[in-house]
Amino acid sequence: MKKxxxxxxxxxxxxxxxxxxxxxxxxxxxxxxxxxxxxxMSQRGGAVQAHVRIxxxxxxxxxxxxxxxxLILSVEPMELLRYLPYLHKNGFLVTDSNPLKNIANYxxxxxxxxxxxxxxxxxxxxxxxxxxxxxxxxxxxxVMIGAVSDLLPFEDELMEQVITNLFKRKGDRIVQMNIDxxxxxxxxxxx
Amino acid sequence: MQKILLGNEAIAQAAINAxxxxxxxxxxxxxxxxxxxxxxxxxxxxGDIIAHWSTNEKVAMEEALGMSYAGKRALVxxxxxxxxxxADAFINTAxxxxxxxxxxxxxxxxxxxxxxxxQDSRFYGKFAMVPTLEPSSQQEAYDMxxxxxxxxxxxxxxxxxxxxxxxxxxxxxVRIGEKKNQNNLQLLEDTKRFALIPSFAKIQYKNLIEKQKxxxxxxxxxxxxxxxxxxxxxxxxxxxxxxxxxxLLENFPEALPFDLLKISHYPLPxxxxxxxxxxxxxxxxxxxxxxxxxxxxxxxxxxxxKVIGRLTGDIPRTGELNPxxxxxxxxxxxxxxxxxxxxxxxxxPQLCPGCGHIDLYDALNDIIAEIGDNRVFSDIGCYSLxxxxxxxxxxxxxxxxxxxxxxxGAADAGLLPSIAVIGDSTFTHSGMTGxxxxxxxxxxxTVIISDNSAVAMTGAQPSAAMGRLYDIxxxxxxxxxxxxxxxxxxxxxxxxxxxxxNELDFQGVSLIIAQRPCVTMSNEKKDxxxxxxxxxxxx
Numbered sequence: 001m002k003k004x005x006x007x008x009x010x011x012x013x014x015x016x017x018x019x020x021x022x023x024x025x026x027x028x029x030x031x032x033x034x035x036x037x038x039x040x041m042s043q044r045g046g047a048v049q050a051h052v053r054i055x056x057x058x059x060x061x062x063x064x065x066x067x068x069x070x071l072i073l074s075v076e077p078m079e080l081l082r083y084l085p086y087l088h089k090n091g092f093l094v095t096d097s098n099p100l101k102n103i104a105n106y107x108x109x110x111x112x113x114x115x116x117x118x119x120x121x122x123x124x125x126x127x128x129x130x131x132x133x134x135x136x137x138x139x140x141x142x143v144m145i146g147a148v149s150d151l152l153p154f155e156d157e158l159m160e161q162v163i164t165n166l167f168k169r170k171g172d173r174i175v176q177m178n179i180d181x182x183x184x185x186x187x188x189x190x191x
Numbered sequence: 192m193q194k195i196l197l198g199n200e201a202i203a204q205a206a207i208n209a210x211x212x213x214x215x216x217x218x219x220x221x222x223x224x225x226x227x228x229x230x231x232x233x234x235x236x237x238g239d240i241i242a243h244w245s246t247n248e249k250v251a252m253e254e255a256l257g258m259s260y261a262g263k264r265a266l267v268x269x270x271x272x273x274x275x276x277x278a279d280a281f282i283n284t285a286x287x288x289x290x291x292x293x294x295x296x297x298x299x300x301x302x303x304x305x306x307x308x309x310q311d312s313r314f315y316g317k318f319a320m321v322p323t324l325e326p327s328s329q330q331e332a333y334d335m336x337x338x339x340x341x342x343x344x345x346x347x348x349x350x351x352x353x354x355x356x357x358x359x360x361x362x363x364x365v366r367i368g369e370k371k372n373q374n375n376l377q378l379l380e381d382t383k384r385f386a387l388i389p390s391f392a393k394i395q396y397k398n399l400i401e402k403q404k405x406x407x408x409x410x411x412x413x414x415x416x417x418x419x420x421x422x423x424x425x426x427x428x429x430x431x432x433x434x435x436x437x438x439l440l441e442n443f444p445e446a447l448p449f450d451l452l453k454i455s456h457y458p459l460p461x462x463x464x465x466x467x468x469x470x471x472x473x474x475x476x477x478x479x480x481x482x483x484x485x486x487x488x489x490x491x492x493x494x495x496x497k498v499i500g501r502l503t504g505d506i507p508r509t510g511e512l513n514p515x516x517x518x519x520x521x522x523x524x525x526x527x528x529x530x531x532x533x534x535x536x537x538x539x540p541q542l543c544p545g546c547g548h549i550d551l552y553d554a555l556n557d558i559i560a561e562i563g564d565n566r567v568f569s570d571i572g573c574y575s576l577x578x579x580x581x582x583x584x585x586x587x588x589x590x591x592x593x594x595x596x597x598x599x600g601a602a603d604a605g606l607l608p609s610i611a612v613i614g615d616s617t618f619t620h621s622g623m624t625g626x627x628x629x630x631x632x633x634x635x636x637t638v639i640i641s642d643n644s645a646v647a648m649t650g651a652q653p654s655a656a657m658g659r660l661y662d663i664x665x666x667x668x669x670x671x672x673x674x675x676x677x678x679x680x681x682x683x684x685x686x687x688x689x690x691x692x693n694e695l696d697f698q699g700v701s702l703i704i705a706q707r708p709c710v711t712m713s714n715e716k717k718d719x720x721x722x723x724x725x726x727x728x729x730x
Contacts, residue, residue, distance in 0.1 A: 047538040
């Protein structure tokens with residue numbers, strides 16, 4: 001078992017929370033993990049990404065080799081395409097459909113969607129709406145975890161346990177909202 | 192016990208477990224999380240370990256040395272350029288030697304993700320002639336820290352541990368060991384070696400030179416360095432230092448056909464290098480940083496070309512390594528350019544919506560339109576982003592604290608008015624002495640401290656300047672008539688422009704504190720800042 005996943009988005013969108021959920025699930029499953037992430041200047045509204053590498057064998061490089069990512073999981077559609085050089089030819093592209101336009105020259109959205117749908121394996125999820133349905137649009141990152149849950153080497157039960165533990169400190173209501181967000185994301189896969 | 196830790200967190204946890212008594216540092220990407228982790232530990236919260244941010248890296252190094260002088264184990268952390276600030280203390284600590292174990296962790300930033308340069312701290316280790324460690328993984332970073340403290344006490348020298356961005360800011364499974372007890376307070380009977388007057392210092396310097404043989408012997412026998420024979424029959428040997436070995440093994444997860452010398456402990460052991468050198472026709476050196484080893488063992492005149500790496504163009508001269516670069520150097524793959532589709536726009540970091548720096552730059556830009564461009568000297572922090580569009584309000588950024596002396600020098604040259612923009616924490620880090628120099632020489636400059644009451648760029652660590660800026664400026668000699676306080680908010684825009692303009696006309700040193708807490712801070716931190724920020728504005 002080996003999964004190389006790039007998680008992308010804009011600083012402040014909860015990239016590190018997604019990574020933390022995947023890392024913890026991997027640790028619980030007895031896998032080896034390396035997860036490189038971005039701190040510092042780029043976290044101020046800039047493009048950010050994390051490389052998550054999970055394997056039952058030793059993981060050497062902290063960075064995913066180019067052309068080897070099994071999945072690019074993005075919480076922002078343009079940021080999804082930034083990391084294409086890392087995608088394996090049979091890899092998956094999965095993104096939230098909602099753009100974050102904090103720059104003046106944000107591309108045409110239809111063009112963007114055309115580029116994404118030209119790939120063999122892609123999913124475009126309206127995570128923001130699903131997160132709102134769960135209780136807060138900020139849970140879009142957790143929706144996105146659900147939306148790739150079938151591509152991950154973890155059972156739903158474990159994922160929900162990890163999410164519960166992660167948000168436990170914030171109280172039952174926040175835990176339930178994030179569980180709901182995960183389930184709504186998972187439900188979006190079949191559609 | 193196994194945990195998932197950032198490289199920085201592994202270093203921090205290892206230091207706590209190694210019987211640490213004091214941890215000091217100044218925030219800087221990619222080093223910040225080490226001190227943050229220790230200050231949040233139960234050992235620090237209940238007072239068993241002293242851990243806090245110091246006003247700058249040199250102060251941190253000296254505080255750590257004081258802790259070591261008293262017999263206890265001390266850790267000091269910083270980013271690579273921070274070691275330039277701390278260099279005086281660092282180099283001379285190698286001369287005096289230490290008492291309690293002293294470990295200096297410096298995080299380098301190959302590829303300059305968050306830095307002005309990609310200087311390689313191993314040169315400082317060699318320069319100071321102290322043992323230097325370069326972990327290749329988070330686990331090794333954890334294991335090396337306890338070893339580093341022991342080595343420091345054994346050799347009576349500070350030990351430098353060099354990390355890099357991709358180790359410090361990458362998480363991995365780390366096995367955590369047991370916690371050791373701290374050292375007791377233990378003064379030396381003879382403290383002469385800490386008093387570096389020339390007559391004592393000459394003896395110490397000779398001692399340090401004499402120690403070098405022993406340090407090399409320790410590195411030769413060190414478990415962190417090792418040689419393994421290749422499974423193939425190619426006459427190519429590879430020397431890989433620190434995390435570079437991972438990018439090599441990524442390409443050969445099962446068996447490596449080449450001879451390999453892993454280097455993670457310096458001084459570079461001649462015996463080990465000679466062994467791989469003599470067995471092979473070519474030596475490829477892989478280093479995530481400068482061509483440090485390559486330069487040492489290569490042919491200066493370039494006649495033999497036996498040693499290849501960054502200097503010979505087999506590896507790109509700048510930037511961090513990755514699996515593809517290493518594969519290309521071994522003729523396994525073409526070099527893949529990271530081509531990004533044209534539809535993807537650049538998304539640079541930017542000032543947060545509502546940030547006080549924005550309102551300051553709006554005011555400043557109105558004035559620049561009148562007085563002319565290219566006269567605003569600035570500094571390092573979030574406000575550095577003011578060099579980019581849409582602000583384009585500041586012109587320089589060189590190092591921590593350069594803004595005020597550069598404004599002074601330019602004013603000396605006749606550039607008037609001349610303006611410095613500096614953050615609150617950068618001001619107490621390295622700005623105060625520059626201000627005093629300008630006051631002392633009565634040079635007409637206007638200094639604006641953009642005070643957000645935090646070290647914001649690295650995650651809003653507390654700023655030592657909080658509540659003290661006015662008194663510091665006044666104490667250094669800024670006349671109160673030209674010491675102003677403004678609130679950078681849109682509604683005060685016209686008044687702020689007026690105040691700054693008036694001070695630009697003053698033929699002496701004027702100082703304006705533009706004060707508004709960082710918008711990203713938690714309410715708790717903002718409330719604390721408001722408690723300290725009691726200055727009346729100058730409207």
